[in-house]
Every structure is written in C-alpha cells, then in structure tokens.
Amino acid sequence: MANVTLTKVGKVYEGEHGSSFRAVDAVDLAINDGEFCVLVGPSGCGKSTTLRMIAGLEEISEGDLAIDGARVNDVPAKDRDIAFVFQNYALYPHLTVAENIAFGLETRRAHRSALVAALTGAGAARSEETSAIRARVAEVSKTLGLDALLSRFPRELSGGQRQRVAVGRAIARDPKVFLFDEPLSNLDARLRIETRTELRMLHRRLKATIVYVTHDQEEAMTLADRLVVMHQGKVQQNASAQECYERPANRFVAGFIGTPPMNIVDGRLENGAFTAKGASVAIATHIPAQACALGFRPDRVRLTAAGTTGAIPATIAAVERLGDRTDLALDSAWGRLIARLDADLAANAREGDAVGVTLDAAHAHFFKPGECGARI
Amino acid sequence: MKRSPLANAILWFVLIMGTAAFIFPLWWMAVVSLETPQRAEAAITGSAGIALFPPSPQLANYADAVRETGSVPWMGFVDALANSIVVTVLVVLGTVLSSSAVGYAFARLRFRGRNPLFLVMLGTMMLPGQVTMIPLFLLFRQFGWIDTIMPLVVPAFFGNAFFIFMYRQFIAQIPESLVEAARVDGLGHAAIWWRIILPLCRPVTAICAVFTFIGTWNDFLGPLIYLHSDESTTLAVALNGFKNQYGGLEDVHLLMALSVLTMIPCIVLFIAAQKTFVEGLARGAVKG
Numbered sequence: 118m119a120n121v122t123l124t125k126v127g128k129v130y131e132g133e134h135g136s137s138f139r140a141v142d143a144v145d146l147a148i149n150d151g152e153f154c155v156l157v158g159p160s161g162c163g164k165s166t167t168l169r170m171i172a173g174l175e176e177i178s179e180g181d182l183a184i185d186g187a188r189v190n191d192v193p194a195k196d197r198d199i200a201f202v203f204q205n206y207a208l209y210p211h212l213t214v215a216e217n218i219a220f221g222l223e224t225r226r227a228h229r230s231a232l233v234a235a236l237t238g239a240g241a242a243r244s245e246e247t248s249a250i251r252a253r254v255a256e257v258s259k260t261l262g263l264d265a266l267l268s269r270f271p272r273e274l275s276g277g278q279r280q281r282v283a284v285g286r287a288i289a290r291d292p293k294v295f296l297f298d299e300p301l302s303n304l305d306a307r308l309r310i311e312t313r314t315e316l317r318m319l320h321r322r323l324k325a326t327i328v329y330v331t332h333d334q335e336e337a338m339t340l341a342d343r344l345v346v347m348h349q350g351k352v353q354q355n356a357s358a359q360e361c362y363e364r365p366a367n368r369f370v371a372g373f374i375g376t377p378p379m380n381i382v383d384g385r386l387e388n389g390a391f392t393a394k395g396a397s398v399a400i401a402t403h404i405p406a407q408a409c410a411l412g413f414r415p416d417r418v419r420l421t422a423a424g425t426t427g428a429i430p431a432t433i434a435a436v437e438r439l440g441d442r443t444d445l446a447l448d449s450a451w452g453r454l455i456a457r458l459d460a461d462l463a464a465n466a467r468e469g470d471a472v473g474v475t476l477d478a479a480h481a482h483f484f485k486p487g488e489c490g491a492r493i
Numbered sequence: 494m495k496r497s498p499l500a501n502a503i504l505w506f507v508l509i510m511g512t513a514a515f516i517f518p519l520w521w522m523a524v525v526s527l528e529t530p531q532r533a534e535a536a537i538t539g540s541a542g543i544a545l546f547p548p549s550p551q552l553a554n555y556a557d558a559v560r561e562t563g564s565v566p567w568m569g570f571v572d573a574l575a576n577s578i579v580v581t582v583l584v585v586l587g588t589v590l591s592s593s594a595v596g597y598a599f600a601r602l603r604f605r606g607r608n609p610l611f612l613v614m615l616g617t618m619m620l621p622g623q624v625t626m627i628p629l630f631l632l633f634r635q636f637g638w639i640d641t642i643m644p645l646v647v648p649a650f651f652g653n654a655f656f657i658f659m660y661r662q663f664i665a666q667i668p669e670s671l672v673e674a675a676r677v678d679g680l681g682h683a684a685i686w687w688r689i690i691l692p693l694c695r696p697v698t699a700i701c702a703v704f705t706f707i708g709t710w711n712d713f714l715g716p717l718i719y720l721h722s723d724e725s726t727t728l729a730v731a732l733n734g735f736k737n738q739y740g741g742l743e744d745v746h747l748l749m750a751l752s753v754l755t756m757i758p759c760i761v762l763f764i765a766a767q768k769t770f771v772e773g774l775a776r777g778a779v780k781g
Contacts, residue, residue: 174673195679207670211692224679286678 119185119293119326121148121171127179128166128350140166142350143180148328148343153320155329157337158347159373164330165298167347171328172201172296184293197294200287204299206279208271214282215254215267221290222250257289260319277308284316288323297329301336313339334374338362346370353489367491368484371412377444379482381412382451386483396429396450400478404493412482415444418456421473428473436466449474519756526558526749527551533746551746558750562731563723572724573731577710580642580727584709585702587649588656592701593694595652596660597686601672611661618654622714630718644719645712649705656701663697664690699769707759728755 128141141163148154156164169175171182173194181188189197200221208217226246228234234243258264261281271279280300287295300316301309317340320327331337337344338358346353346361346369354366358374365371371379384393387406391398400411421428431449443463445456454474458466483493496504524543525533527550535541563569598604599611633644667690675685691698716727732755735748763770 172677174676194673194676195681199677201674201677203670203674205668205670207668207674209671209674209689221678224684286674 125180155341163350206283415457417480423471425473558747584649592656600664
C-alpha cells in the first residue's frame with residue numbers, strides 16, 4: 118500500500134486553432150497510506166481527469182504526481198502498480214470470470230509461455246506460478262462471493278455481479294493504489310447502497326489506499342475518510358466529510374454537500390442583522406459589516422407563527438412528507454427556502470399556510486460574494 | 494404478420510426462380526463434367542441440348558481430369574493444389590493480421606496525420622488493378638520475384654484497404670475502457686491487439702478470411718502474370734490448360750470436372766463460416 122501526492126497537477130487540452138481548455142487546475146493533494154479518498158463534484162469538474170492522470174491513462178500537463186514518494190509522471194500505467202475500476206466495468210467479454218480476475222496476474226507472470234518454459238527447463242517454476250494464480254483467483258472470488266460464477270462469461274452476469282468481478286480483478290493483483298471511477302453509477306438505487314457498504318467494509322479489510330470518484334455527494338460522504346470537493350478544475354475543499362458539511366470552505370461546497378442543499382441568500386450584514394431583499398433577521402455575530410451571502414441548512418430553519426417580529430414572512434409552497442421528517446418548500450421575501458422538520462412538528466403544515474422563518478445564529482454560515490466566495 | 498396464401502405463392506415463385514437462375518450455371522457445370530466428350534462438346538457448341546441428368550454419368554472424367562492436369566500425370570494436379578493452398582493460406586493470414594492491426598491503429602491510436610492517412614488509404618480503393626498491374630510487375634521483376642509466390646503473398650501482409658476500413662469501424666465500437674483496462678493490466682499496444690481486440694473481432698475476421706480465401710483461391714490473373722512454370726502455378730491457372738491454344742473444346746468435360754473439384758473448398762468454407770459470417774453482417778447492419 119502507498120501514499121499518493123499531487124503537487125500543482127494540471128491538465129490542459131489543446132484544441133484546434135490554438136485554443137486550450139484547462140480541465141484540472143493546480144491540484145494539490147496528499148492521500149495517506151490506507152486512506153479512502155473521494156473526489157466529488159458536478160460533471161465536468163475535473164475529478165475523473167484527475168483520477169485518470171493518477172492512473173496514467175491521461176498525460177499530466179503540469180505539476181508532479183508521486184506514488185510512495187517516487188515521481189511517476191512519465192511512468193506508463195502498467196508500471197504504476199495501480200488498479201482501476203471503470204464505470205462500465207470494462208470486463209473482457211471473451212474471457213470467463215476466472216480469466217478476467219486472473220488477467221492482470223497472467224500478464225505479469227515471469228513465465229508467460231508454457232512452450233518457452235518447457236524448453237528452458239522452467240516448467241516446474243511455471244506450474245508453481247500457475248497454481249499460485251489459481252489460488253489467488255479462488256481467494257478473491259471467495260471474498261467477493263463469486264465462487265459459483267467463475268466459469269461464466271460477463272454477458273451472463275447481472276450488473277451487480279459484473280461490478281463484483283471488476284472489483285475482483287482489481288484486488289487480485291494487490292496493487293499499491295485502487296482507483297474507482299464512478300463504479301456504482303450503473304447499478305440500481307438499492308444495489309448501489311448495498312455495494313457502497315460492502316466497499317467500505319472491503320476497504321477496512323484490505324487497508325488499501327483508495328481514490329474514488331463520484332458525482333453523488335451522499336455516496337461520497339458515506340465512503341470518504343477524506344473528501345475532496347472539486348469544481349471548475351480546482352479543489353474547493355479537502356477535509357473530512359463531517360468538516361465539509363459543518364464548515365464548508367466556500368459557497369460552492371456549502372451548496373453542493375448536503376441534501377436538501379443549504380439555503381443561501383445574498384445580502385448585507387450590518388449592525389447585528391442580515392438584510393436581503395428588504396427583509397432582515399437579527400443575528401449575533403462578530404463578523405464586521407459587509408456585503409455577503411448567508412447560508413443555513415434546511416434542518417436549522419425554525420418556523421414560527423406568521424407575523425412574529427424578527428421573523429421572515431413566508432408561505433408554504435409544498436409539503437414533502439418522508440416519514441420520519443418533512444421537507445417544506447417556502448416562498449419568502451428571500452425567495453425559495455427549504456426547511457426540514459421532524460415529522461411531528463410539521464404534522465399540521467398545509468400548503469398555503471403563512472409562517473415566519475427564523476434561524477439559529479450558531480449554525481449560520483457567511484460567505485464572500487461570488488459563486489465560490491470563501492467562508493467568512 | 495401473416496401473409497395471404499396468394500402473397501406466399503408469389504413470394505415462393507420469385508424465390509424459386511431466383512434460386513434457379515443462380516443454381517443453373519453450377520448445375521450445368523456438374524452435368525457437363527459427367528458427360529462423354531462428344532456430348533459435352535455438343536452442349537458447349539449448342540449443337541445439341543443437355544439432359545437434366547446425364548444418361549450415363551462418366552465418373553471416370555474426374556480421375557482423368559486429375560491425371561491430365563499440368564504436364565506430369567497426377568503430379569501436375571498435386572503441385573497446383575499445393576501451390577493454391579500455400580498461396581491462399583498465406584494471403585488469408587497476411588490480410589487478417591495486417592488489416593486488423595492497421596484497423597486498430599486507425600481506430601484507437603492518436604497520432605499526427607491519422608485522418609489524412611486514412612483518406613489516402615481509402616483512396617487506394619478507387620485505383621483500378623489494371624492501372625497498377627504493369628508498374629507492379631516491373632517492380633517485382635526488379636526484386637527477382639517472378640515465378641515465385643512472393644508477388645502474390647507479400648502484398649497481403651501490407652493490408653487491404655477495404656478490410657482495414659471494416660476492422661476500423663468495428664474496433665471503433667469496442668469501448669475505450671477495455672483498451673484502458675488492458676493497459677492498466679500491463680499490456681502494450683501489440684498485446685492489446687492480439688489478446689483483446691482480435692478475439693473480439695471474430696465476425697469481421699470471418700468475413701475477411703472467407704472473402705480473401707475465395708478471392709485468392711479463384712484468382713486467375715495474378716498467378717497467370719507472375720507464375721510461369723508448370724510446377725509453380727495454381728489450380729485456377731492449371732484449369733486453363735484444358736483449353737488448348739486454339740480454343741479447342743475436346744477436353745471441356747475434364748475442364749468442368751476439375752472446376753467442380755476446385756470449387757469444393759470454397760463451398761465447404763462458406764458453409765462452415767456462415768454462422769459467424771451472418772452475425773458479423775447483421776451486426777454491421779444494426780450498429781453501422
């Protein structure tokens with residue numbers, strides 16, 4: 118197992134007519150040995166490109182990539198000792214499950230050809246190798262519950278089984294680093310959650326270094342030891358999932374992490390009150406007066422009776438009952454806000470009801486203006 | 494959809510007539526090959542009709558044809574057959590290997606000038622064989638390759654534009670991630686082509702191999718131009734020996750007997766490869 122270090126890594130695609138597109142911009146990242154690191158962001162944010170650069174499937178335009186301290190920018194993919202799990206699994210269609218799992222081992226064995234081995238007197242060494250590969254395939258398939266499927270072809274497997282084979286192919290070789298590129302996005306919702314848990318458990322057992330790419334922030338939060346939120350080719354925040362949720366580094370992270378998303382309102386902070394679009398709420402804070410954005414999570418919204426002084430007047434536009442909790446969409450002076458309440462508190466909420474919105478100063482976030490405005 | 498009996502009858506009629514039109518020359522050839530020399534010649538000149546089935550089938554015609562091929566009894570046929578087999582096998586191998594490798598490069602490798610090169614390659618298909626025939630002959634004579642199988646076999650190892658195009662189209666549909674997975678698994682491009690791409694290209698390979706086999710096996714002009722001695726010629730040219738230089742028809746029954754024998758490998762191969770073959774044609778049709 119190994120650590121992975123990216124230093125100012127960038128990817129620039131040169132287009133025709135001298136145009137160029139910067140897909141990844143100066144990414145600094147230190148992934149520790151045995152860490153489960155998740156790159157998350159909307160599509161086109163550069164997360165997959167970053168992963169592919171780590172794999173060696175994409176050339177690195179700028180910066181340095183090191184695995185275990187050694188610079189590997191110019192080392193071909195096959196010599197980086199990494200395993201890659203693809204979104205579409207990329208199983209070899211003409212090989213059985215066992216052959217797929219053994220493939221990476223077969224290509225790396227010392228005695229590839231039975232004929233050459235026999236002629237050079239290495240026949241015994243080769244058959245030893247063969248039985249070692251067989252044992253490894255058996256071990257891996259047992260771990261993943263693939264024993265019964267070893268002689269099947271990929272086309273005869275379900276999506277979930279294919280996904281397991283893809284993981285099996287990766288772990289068979291015992292690589293330094295595992296790279297996953299949205300491996301669960303082709304599975305149905307229920308299987309996705311099951312497999313997510315299994316991956317987490319597998320990571321515990323293997324103590325492997327994993328870099329995992331997904332656009333699903335919930336998947337990212339449940340899996341990650343370290344969450345790297347990316348947007349427009351840049352790292353927006355690199356911290357634990359909890360930290361990203363509780364103290365988002367900027368407005369983009371605040372809006373991206375968490376479902377339903379954080380309510381964010383542009384306005385002005387002055388004299389202990391935040392004012393936006395003519396409505397203001399008193400907030401005790403030490404932050405100096407300035408134009409900024411106020412963010413607050415839906416579950417921190419407090420509803421009061423309509424007309425309460427100091428509350429933002431709002432009407433309930435939609436009620437979504439989820440069993441244990443209820444989401445309310447509110448039309449307020451600040452625009453559309455989302456509130457998440459315990460189901461019993463919202464038992465009487467009706468669409469069209471007038472309410473007042475207040476919030477908890479301790480859980481308010483302030484950001485500088487702009488799409489990626491930094492946390493204040 | 495269920496067809497009315499009338500529509501069915503019309504369909505059957507059209508299909509049967511079409512089949513008959515295609516079968517007729519083969520049947521005619523088989524009948525003449527079994528006739529006596531006199532009746533065969535009469536059939537050719539049109540001075541008498543031919544029977545649906547020969548009244549007294551002359552099976553001995555086949556033994557005679559084999560014995561009379563070339564200038565040495567029996568051995569002339571063996572030589573021609575061996576030459577045909579060697580040339581055909583080498584040409585099929587060469588065409589499949591080189592066309593699939595070049596097709597892989599055009600489909601999957603990114604290199605400067607790839608698209609212009611591809612167009613140039615397609616352009617060579619527009620060039621009629623007659624145009625290059627004499628320059629090629631002069632070139633191969635310079636190499637000292639006349640009366641050897643080299644001029645017939647070596648060009649096959651440099652790809653065939655049409656099959657390269659077919660392979661390229663097919664390989665372009667194979668997901669890029671398979672190639673990437675193989676790269677991560679430790680394969681270089683040559684190994685990816687051999688171990689991943691070629692096995693997946695089976696339907697194209699079947700088409701390429703069968704077409705090339707039939708084309709080479711039946712090729713008359715190539716061996717006629719480059720192979721001069723009796724021992725080095727192929728079956729297709731040896732057949733011509735039954736027509737004497739004045740165009741005499743006295744041996745036409747033997748010509749037809751040997752023609753039937755020559756056709757057998759093509760028919761057997763076609764039937765054997767048919768399943769893979771149709772799968773490939775259908776796939777090409779659906780996915781384009």
